[in-house]
Amino acid sequence: MSARLLDGAGLARQLKAELKAEIEAFVAAHGVTPTLAVLQVGDDEAASGYARAIARTCKGVGVAFRAETLPGEASQAQAVETLQALNRDPQVHGIMVLEPLPAALDLDALLDHLDPAKDVDGVHPLNAGRLATQRPPFFVPATPAGGIRLLEEAGVDFQGKEAVVVGRSNIVGKPMAMLLLHRHCTVTVAHSRTVDLPAVCRRADILCVAVGRPEMVTGDWVKPGAVVVDFGTTYTDAGLKGDCHQESVAAVAGMMTPVPGGTGPMTNVQLMTNVLQAARQAVAR
Amino acid sequence: MSARLLDGAGLARQLKAELKAEIEAFVAAHGVTPTLAVLQVGDDEAASGYARAIARTCKGVGVAFRAETLPGEASQAQAVETLQALNRDPQVHGIMVLEPLPAALDLDALLDHLDPAKDVDGVHPLNAGRLATQRPPFFVPATPAGGIRLLEEAGVDFQGKEAVVVGRSNIVGKPMAMLLLHRHCTVTVAHSRTVDLPAVCRRADILCVAVGRPEMVTGDWVKPGAVVVDFGTTYTDAGLKGDCHQESVAAVAGMMTPVPGGTGPMTNVQLMTNVLQAARQAVAR
Numbered sequence: 001m002s003a004r005l006l007d008g009a010g011l012a013r014q015l016k017a018e019l020k021a022e023i024e025a026f027v028a029a030h031g032v033t034p035t036l037a038v039l040q041v042g043d044d045e046a047a048s049g050y051a052r053a054i055a056r057t058c059k060g061v062g063v064a065f066r067a068e069t070l071p072g073e074a075s076q077a078q079a080v081e082t083l084q085a086l087n088r089d090p091q092v093h094g095i096m097v098l099e100p101l102p103a104a105l106d107l108d109a110l111l112d113h114l115d116p117a118k119d120v121d122g123v124h125p126l127n128a129g130r131l132a133t134q135r136p137p138f139f140v141p142a143t144p145a146g147g148i149r150l151l152e153e154a155g156v157d158f159q160g161k162e163a164v165v166v167g168r169s170n171i172v173g174k175p176m177a178m179l180l181l182h183r184h185c186t187v188t189v190a191h192s193r194t195v196d197l198p199a200v201c202r203r204a205d206i207l208c209v210a211v212g213r214p215e216m217v218t219g220d221w222v223k224p225g226a227v228v229v230d231f232g233t234t235y236t237d238a239g240l241k242g243d244c245h246q247e248s249v250a251a252v253a254g255m256m257t258p259v260p261g262g263t264g265p266m267t268n269v270q271l272m273t274n275v276l277q278a279a280r281q282a283v284a285r
Numbered sequence: 286m287s288a289r290l291l292d293g294a295g296l297a298r299q300l301k302a303e304l305k306a307e308i309e310a311f312v313a314a315h316g317v318t319p320t321l322a323v324l325q326v327g328d329d330e331a332a333s334g335y336a337r338a339i340a341r342t343c344k345g346v347g348v349a350f351r352a353e354t355l356p357g358e359a360s361q362a363q364a365v366e367t368l369q370a371l372n373r374d375p376q377v378h379g380i381m382v383l384e385p386l387p388a389a390l391d392l393d394a395l396l397d398h399l400d401p402a403k404d405v406d407g408v409h410p411l412n413a414g415r416l417a418t419q420r421p422p423f424f425v426p427a428t429p430a431g432g433i434r435l436l437e438e439a440g441v442d443f444q445g446k447e448a449v450v451v452g453r454s455n456i457v458g459k460p461m462a463m464l465l466l467h468r469h470c471t472v473t474v475a476h477s478r479t480v481d482l483p484a485v486c487r488r489a490d491i492l493c494v495a496v497g498r499p500e501m502v503t504g505d506w507v508k509p510g511a512v513v514v515d516f517g518t519t520y521t522d523a524g525l526k527g528d529c530h531q532e533s534v535a536a537v538a539g540m541m542t543p544v545p546g547g548t549g550p551m552t553n554v555q556l557m558t559n560v561l562q563a564a565r566q567a568v569a570r
Contacts, residue, residue, distance in 0.1 A: 127414065129409075133455040186485060195445045
């Protein structure tokens with residue numbers, strides 16, 4: 001048996017083409033171009049690389065991209081001021097703060113100043129709370145939203161299924177657990193303190209892994225026929241690796257997302273979907 | 286074997302005495318009396334009874350109680366206006382909206398107008414999100430906060446334990462799951478769509494039930510030695526009943542909260558604790 005590999009790259013291409021047409025229609029109807037501003041403090045290479053990737057994705061679907069950069073020695077007050085200026089700017093619909101920030105800055109305190117209506121990355125606690133309590137409108141972090149979309153397009157049935165989410169980050173694990181719970185899965189959140197993690201994973205009809213430990217999950221952790229969603233992306237000497245050992249997991253699972261080409265490409269397109277949603281809400285106000 | 290019954294009524298009495306002294310010291314230090322305002326629309330008997338119970342608890346610990354009542358035919362706009370006046374009133378530190386509201390009013394839309402800094406019942410999505418993402422300050426809904434407190438006082442060890450929460454309400458099940466997750470339990474949320482709920486419950490080292498179905502959980506659903514927390518309170522012909530069948534569960538569990546006298550009394554004292562927290566934050570601003 002060999003798992004069906006869920007082609008996130010292919011689906012992302014299709015969704016981007018659809019989104020490009022939607023954005024063109026939106027621009028034609030409202031004379032407004034959905035715009036994403038990215039705030040970067042300092043010149044961390046990972047942050048710069050991510051900014052370039054986002055700029056490319058924006059260009060591909062017709063979202064305007066604006067880079068706001070502050071020097072690495074900028075103060076917390078300067079960062080807050082720049083963020084608030086973006087909040088006030090009616091031409092900006094979505095805002096992202098790139099990580100990592102310089103060590104002197106407090107990310108959570110900065111994000112408290114982000115307008116929740118422009119929080120297209122779903123990092124403001126108001127969006128986390130609206131998601132948790134199912135009170136729209138809210139923005140779902142792009143990575144779990146993209147993962148769910150990939151499962152939905154593959155026809156995965158959620159209701160009554162045992163889902164296990166490994167990892168409890170605010171940006172992937174917890175929101176993924178909420179998305180699965182709202183689709184009526186029985187949801188378990190496991191993590192580094194979980195006792196006998198392999199046994200907990202083997203309970204899962206739907207196993208989602210977001211821990212950043214390359215190839216941690218092996219085939220013997222997986223229930224035969226399960227759906228496995230791999231959110232891990234770690235660059236190793238052997239290339240980009242997910243949290244799952246692909247060969248052994250694929251031999252047991254019914255479906256799985258590969259790395260690369262699974263959840264990663266879905267994240268970018270979901271971010272663009274969120275920017276369009278923010279622009280729609282802005283013109284409706 | 287017979288479970289140790291966790292005496293919530295006794296602990297609540299002790300905590301109330303401690304809280305009364307803390308509140309006296311706060312009043313002496315700041316010349317401000319912590320004040321809870323309760324907004325009731327219409328004259329629903331359950332809401333009125335709850336208001337009277339809250340007023341009694343307030344009196345017992347030295348919190349000032351203010352009842353704001355609107356006629357049953359009040360409009361949504363009138364309810365919002367009254368709530369906003371309470372938000373603005375510097376003498377009010379905590380605000381609760383009593384349920385049920387008349388059918389013509391939209392509770393969630395009303396609660397969006399509640400100042401999160403006065404949301405001592407933890408119902409505003411900003412507080413839900415700050416709890417979920419562990420970004421204080423936030424208010425935890427009184428029922429799960431009281432339940433956790435009862436377990437902590439009983440010396441329950443959380444780390445690495447399998448916790449199962451049955452029920453996924455915004456006010457009990459979901460916040461209880463978060464509190465357990467942050468204490469490093471492996472947490473499963475089960476609900477009405479869960480397949481083989483008894484088997485899922487039997488996995489639990491810590492089983493929390495909040496569904497409002499009297500005596501649903503019987504001893505054969507419980508792992509020997511487990512800690513069982515019963516949040517159910519349903520008035521039946523045979524008296525007040527929890528979600529657990531007390532006799533059969535007590536024969537299997539290691540500890541359990543009785544109904545009455547378990548989590549219920551803890552809820553009231555936790556609400557008062559939240560009002561004092563709100564007053565402290567108000568004088569610190």
